[in-house]
């Protein structure tokens with residue numbers, strides 16, 4: 001019996017996920033954006049079609065058990081991974097943005113940075129009670145993801161869990177997101 005072309009394509013991506021070491025596509029950039037930060041640059045992974053596809057496939061596999069209806073992406077690299085995952089799942093996408101970027105009424109959440117503070121915003125009507133998965137590229141201290149979770153609370157949405165391409169284990173962000181499920185593809 002012949003295998004449909006769509007199935008063959010899926011198999012190719014699955015085998016790519018197994019043979020590609022995705023960590024090879026993350027480049028360390030010392031002292032960016034400021035001294036002392038080792039920045040995890042994901043652009044080489046995005047450049048590679050097979051690596052990007054394998055990363056999204058693996059994130060999808062890791063979140064199969066999470067019961068969500070919509071994906072929230074955090075500006076800006078969370079948009080890339082979140083939107084790709086939403087397309088794969090055929091579900092909707094909600095952006096959480098930096099202040100004063102969204103055009104309609106928003107909820108705002110301010111959170112502490114190492115020096116100073118920052119804020120995130122989400123449209124007030126974006127979730128309407130739906131179950132949401134929050135997606136970002138990197139989980140570091142967890143402050144950003146925690147602020148996103150607060151926005152879900154404010155909008156009376158239902159937080160189903162978190163998914164990250166990269167988790168920086170030594171910064172111990174994961175406990176801040178408890179008790180929600182956290183899926184991270186690559187650990188450093």
Ligand code: AMP
Pocket residue numbers: 037038039040041074075076077136137138139140141142143144145173
């Ligand atoms: P945090 O709030 O400390 O968990 O930081 C997470 C956010 O900051 C994510 O949106 C990341 O894009 C960004 N980020 C933090 N640390 C890094 C890093 N070492 N490399 C790349 N992005 C980072």
